[in-house]
Amino acid sequence: MPYEIDINEYDYELPDERVAKYPLPQRDASKLLIFKDGAIRHQLFRELPLQLPEQSLLVFNNTRVIHARLHFTLPSGRGLEILCLEPLTPQDYQQNLSSNHTVHWKCLVGGNRKWKSGEISTTINTPTGEVVLTAHRTERLDGPFRIAFSWDNAQISFGELLAAGGIIPLPPYLNRESESSDSDRYQTVYAEPEGSVAAPTAGLHFTDSVFEQLAARNIERGFVTLHVGAGTFKPVTTDRLGEHDMHRESIFVERKLVDQLVTRLEQNAPIIPVGTTSMRTLESLYWLGVRLHRGIAIPEQGFTINQWEPYELEASAYPTAGESLKALQNFMEVQQLDLLEGYTQLLIAPGYPSRLVSGLITNFHQPRSTLLLLVASLIGEQWQQVYRYAMENDFRFLSYGDSSLLWRSSQ
Numbered sequence: 001m002p003y004e005i006d007i008n009e010y011d012y013e014l015p016d017e018r019v020a021k022y023p024l025p026q027r028d029a030s031k032l033l034i035f036k037d038g039a040i041r042h043q044l045f046r047e048l049p050l051q052l053p054e055q056s057l058l059v060f061n062n063t064r065v066i067h068a069r070l071h072f073t074l075p076s077g078r079g080l081e082i083l084c085l086e087p088l089t090p091q092d093y094q095q096n097l098s099s100n101h102t103v104h105w106k107c108l109v110g111g112n113r114k115w116k117s118g119e120i121s122t123t124i125n126t127p128t129g130e131v132v133l134t135a136h137r138t139e140r141l142d143g144p145f146r147i148a149f150s151w152d153n154a155q156i157s158f159g160e161l162l163a164a165g166g167i168i169p170l171p172p173y174l175n176r177e178s179e180s181s182d183s184d185r186y187q188t189v190y191a192e193p194e195g196s197v198a199a200p201t202a203g204l205h206f207t208d209s210v211f212e213q214l215a216a217r218n219i220e221r222g223f224v225t226l227h228v229g230a231g232t233f234k235p236v237t238t239d240r241l242g243e244h245d246m247h248r249e250s251i252f253v254e255r256k257l258v259d260q261l262v263t264r265l266e267q268n269a270p271i272i273p274v275g276t277t278s279m280r281t282l283e284s285l286y287w288l289g290v291r292l293h294r295g296i297a298i299p300e301q302g303f304t305i306n307q308w309e310p311y312e313l314e315a316s317a318y319p320t321a322g323e324s325l326k327a328l329q330n331f332m333e334v335q336q337l338d339l340l341e342g343y344t345q346l347l348i349a350p351g352y353p354s355r356l357v358s359g360l361i362t363n364f365h366q367p368r369s370t371l372l373l374l375v376a377s378l379i380g381e382q383w384q385q386v387y388r389y390a391m392e393n394d395f396r397f398l399s400y401g402d403s404s405l406l407w408r409s410s411q
Contacts, residue, residue: 008368019173031043035382057219059221060274063226064191084162098157099158127164133151193227201399246307249277251284261356328340354377379409
């Protein structure tokens with residue numbers, strides 16, 4: 001069982017010079033490692049469509065990174081940074097970002113000890129003039145804080161203020177400040193709903209040209225939304241995985257995607273998530289369908305897939321992927337739902353039985369991370385050969401690095 005996994009077995013040496021600090025000039029010029037049936041080779045990412053069977057379904061996470069870092073100046077003149085993590089009031093991302101009055105967010109505060117009390121403010125230049133944004137720290141939330149934001153112009157939404165005055169939050173391992181080019185390059189070309197503080201980086205390699213080639217091969221696209229939180233960078237700090245708390249993230253899935261999945265399962269066609277967030281969302285849908293298949297109701301206020309949920313059932317109790325997704329499809333039809341909203345804490349690690357996916361398109365991940373554990377769950381111990389090959393062939397690692405197409409091992 002994954003509880004007993006020793007995280008030290010998923011460690012490797014990653015020299016700083018192998019971390020891609022900047023993207024390549026062309027998105028699809030990155031390398032693509034291909035792992036299938038134990039064999040490893042590589043080519044350019046722009047050749048990906050030729051490596052995928054016709055009728056495959058690629059599932060993308062279409063979340064958009066918000067300019068979540070805000071700089072304030074304390075009365076003493078010292079600087080302080082607030083990183084917006086998750087909306088609290090209103091809790092809905094779009095309602096919060098479109099609000100033109102006070103909103104509350106769960107935030108990290110850099111330099112919190114310097115903030116003794118009271119409100120702090122900053123002036124933001126917007127297309128319609130200067131706006132004063134005020135922050136009030138209301139309570140501590142087990143590490144982060146609840147911060148109330150208000151501003152002096154009701155014609156401006158909070159999302160517009162973030163876009164005008166905020167900074168794109170780059171991963172800490174890049175060890176550099178955000179630059180103007182990151183506002184474009186640290187977004188996928190298909191990004192839509194705002195809400196993430198980190199990009200779904202497996203999708204950064206896709207271009208209009210690649211999409212045209214996919215369409216020519218009758219490879220369909222589907223979309224989910226998982227708003228990536230700062231927890232995606234959280235390393236596993238305990239030696240035993242069972243002592244690690246997986247972060248919770250918001251997911252949104254439209255009826256169209258569920259219909260696409262049911263059709264592909266009926267056709268026995270490959271379903272390939274683009275990125276670990278897409279894979280976690282797809283597998284969360286399976287477990288939501290399991291609940292319905294077993295007669296467990298879904299609360300009106302939304303659902304949460306818990307981190308250990310898949311490991312608590314006997315394998316004999318699992319319905320097939322088709323049965324699970326059909327139960328979910330029927331539920332949405334009966335309830336007349338076009339959109340599923342909920343949360344997932346799903347932890348995918350070695351020992352996890354992948355239910356929906358045939359393979360995975362993903363970048364190369366940090367040592368001792370839950371992302372690397374997810375990769376190992378898909379291809380087994382051969383993750384070590386894959387990462388060794390990437391090192392020996394000068395692949396670039398992490399968010400702005402190269403890509404891989406990993407086909408699931410029979411294990």
